[in-house]
Amino acid sequence: MWKQVVDLARNSSHKQICKLFVSATFQPLVLESPPLRPTLTDILEQIFVTSSKKPFLMTLVARKFIPDDVSVTWKWGVTSSAFDLVEYFVRMLSFSSAPSKDSLLFYEMVKSFKRYNDDAMLLTSHNVAFVASLDEDKHFKFGNKLFNAMLQHDVAICKEKHRSLHNSMVHHRRYKIWSCLVILHKFVTSEESESIIELIIKQLSKEMQPSVRHLGEWLFALLLVRFPSHIALLRKELAKPISDKKRVLNAINSNLIVGLLYGKSKLTEETWIREKQYLLDLVNDVLPWCMNQQFSIRLHAQAILLEINNLFKKFDDLSSLEKTHPCIESCLRFADCSSGNVQKNWMKIKKSFIIFHLHPVVNLSLETLLVDVPRLCLMSPHMCFDVASLPHIFDQSRNKFPVETDKLYGLSSLRTDWLPSNLYRDDDRFRLSSPEQQQEGESNAQTKIELTSKNEGTKKIKSGLILIASLLEKTANLGGLTRTSEIFGASRIVVNNKSCVDDKTFQSLAVSAHKWIEIEQVRKNELGRYLLRMRNTGYTLVGVEQTKNSISLDQYKFAPRTCLLLGNEREGIPNDLLHILHDCVEIPQNGLIRSLNVHVSGAISVWEFTKQNNLNRK
Numbered sequence: 001m002w003k004q005v006v007d008l009a010r011n012s013s014h015k016q017i018c019k020l021f022v023s024a025t026f027q028p029l030v031l032e033s034p035p036l037r038p039t040l041t042d043i044l045e046q047i048f049v050t051s052s053k054k055p056f057l058m059t060l061v062a063r064k065f066i067p068d069d070v071s072v073t074w075k076w077g078v079t080s081s082a083f084d085l086v087e088y089f090v091r092m093l094s095f096s097s098a099p100s101k102d103s104l105l106f107y108e109m110v111k112s113f114k115r116y117n118d119d120a121m122l123l124t125s126h127n128v129a130f131v132a133s134l135d136e137d138k139h140f141k142f143g144n145k146l147f148n149a150m151l152q153h154d155v156a157i158c159k160e161k162h163r164s165l166h167n168s169m170v171h172h173r174r175y176k177i178w179s180c181l182v183i184l185h186k187f188v189t190s191e192e193s194e195s196i197i198e199l200i201i202k203q204l205s206k207e208m209q210p211s212v213r214h215l216g217e218w219l220f221a222l223l224l225v226r227f228p229s230h231i232a233l234l235r236k237e238l239a240k241p242i243s244d245k246k247r248v249l250n251a252i253n254s255n256l257i258v259g260l261l262y263g264k265s266k267l268t269e270e271t272w273i274r275e276k277q278y279l280l281d282l283v284n285d286v287l288p289w290c291m292n293q294q295f296s297i298r299l300h301a302q303a304i305l306l307e308i309n310n311l312f313k314k315f316d317d318l319s320s321l322e323k324t325h326p327c328i329e330s331c332l333r334f335a336d337c338s339s340g341n342v343q344k345n346w347m348k349i350k351k352s353f354i355i356f357h358l359h360p361v362v363n364l365s366l367e368t369l370l371v372d373v374p375r376l377c378l379m380s381p382h383m384c385f386d387v388a389s390l391p392h393i394f395d396q397s398r399n400k401f402p403v404e405t406d407k408l409y410g411l412s413s414l415r416t417d418w419l420p421s422n423l424y425r426d427d428d429r430f431r432l433s434s435p436e437q438q439q440e441g442e443s444n445a446q447t448k449i450e451l452t453s454k455n456e457g458t459k460k461i462k463s464g465l466i467l468i469a470s471l472l473e474k475t476a477n478l479g480g481l482t483r484t485s486e487i488f489g490a491s492r493i494v495v496n497n498k499s500c501v502d503d504k505t506f507q508s509l510a511v512s513a514h515k516w517i518e519i520e521q522v523r524k525n526e527l528g529r530y531l532l533r534m535r536n537t538g539y540t541l542v543g544v545e546q547t548k549n550s551i552s553l554d555q556y557k558f559a560p561r562t563c564l565l566l567g568n569e570r571e572g573i574p575n576d577l578l579h580i581l582h583d584c585v586e587i588p589q590n591g592l593i594r595s596l597n598v599h600v601s602g603a604i605s606v607w608e609f610t611k612q613n614n615l616n617r618k
Helices: 002-007 014-025 034-051 055-065 080-084 086-093 101-110 119-132 140-160 169-183 190-204 210-226 228-239 249-265 272-291 295-314 318-324 327-336 340-349 366-376 387-393 435-440 475-487 498-502 504-510 524-536 598-613
Strands: 424-426 429-431 464-468 492-495 518-521 540-544 561-566 583-586
Touching: 002 014, 002 034, 014 055, 034 055, 034 086, 055 086, 055 119, 086 119, 086 140, 086 169, 119 169, 119 366, 140 169, 140 190, 169 210, 169 366, 190 210, 190 228, 190 249, 210 228, 210 249, 210 366, 228 249, 228 272, 249 272, 249 295, 272 295, 272 318, 272 327, 295 318, 295 327, 295 340, 318 327, 366 387, 464 475, 464 524, 464 598, 475 492, 475 498, 475 504, 475 598, 498 504, 498 518, 524 540, 524 561, 540 598, 561 598
Parallel strands: 464 492, 464 561, 492 518, 540 561, 540 583
Antiparallel strands: 424 429
């Protein structure tokens, strides 16, 4: 039956057909039937594969598989069926698909209305609502198994893909996993708490995007609040020396942040006198890291000390801190008096929401998980919900997890310029610096040319240079040379096979240069005739090759109309073509290795032509 559904993929009624199929397949009677379990799991596997390109299908399955109201419709959820299929719950809850170009345009178009209702966001809201409605009394065993299964799923993802790009599918999947783990943290038992904390520590020692890492730190702190006897595990991590081969440096920063978050969770006006000793002990753990040779660690340690100093000020007890640790003042003064990049990064980290604003208990809500953290970590629009829509999406009467944060402690007013990088987000657009930096007119900052209405109609000056790369075989070299040729205004680039522009490696190196420069196809066996034809039309033929009569590039004078021929990566320019050329140039070298990569050689030669013929025309 599923095969027939797939065969009808091009049918105009395909969505309706899928809806009928899902309704018929995922009925409670089917889900509860052990004999049908192999068939069911096989269909689910195929649906997961298909949903990567058609997320609406996963939305249909999730709505049938995961009920809207756990207390009313999830009758089969208390049976063994839910436990047997927990793996598929995990995969549905963490499902993420790459948004299409049309979807991204849609997000851009409707962002001002704050109404995102596509399949991806509907699926996320449905799944989160399900997890948030699990009751500790009625669904504890299932919630516990789901928590452990999701944590193990994250471990499996890390083994499969050690690193993930920002806003990639893997990044979004991991963010959804850790969001669910934060919601489900109350389903952890005391017997397994130590092993789970150790596993979280292990996961934090791996590469993570900032948004995922901060959720891991938050979860770690929440488990310490529930099981304070395991604080020794954190202190053990803080006392470990750095090992570059075994330990990610960000893991040390995470442990420092967890220590601070746990301390914040214990503090109130009533408990300050009793609990302030923890912060004083934490200072002893943090201070050694302030002298670490790694800049990032040193910066985070100083920021932790600054927040501890702020807490003592808040409770009007700064004298206690100064009495036991008089060096803190000079340590913070040293950070404030820094200059250059150190000062810029210090100012950024002082705006970090996880260190200076997030309270692990007070901010524990769906608003923080679905709105604030994604926004502050510059995640894709379809991962950022609108705070005004939360009460309509999530019914507080059914949720066992807070929907909104007290406005007094919310993070909605925070800016996104806290990240220790040069990315800043303003109105969903990525810039190279913050508006404040642009207004200040910094004397030495990166600037890039942007295509705007002011310059998009401007035509770039095209030179008389034709770069001939038909002898090259590697698409990476062709992609890089295409980008170089377009940037320096070559009239066209000649390749052996024009289909190379469809290669992903070519596109990653060329970026979009192949859209703005003419690409001509000349086969290798036709190259001799092509060179003779260009010679007869007045072009000077120059080869980049080391020959007996080659001229040093810095001594050669390029003609305004030049065909520049590059040799093959291994064999260079064949002898039968060398006889057709007017001249050969070679790049002067001082090292022992006598050859450069052909992309590098081509780029240097193109730049030399541009310097001689084009710059004085601007």
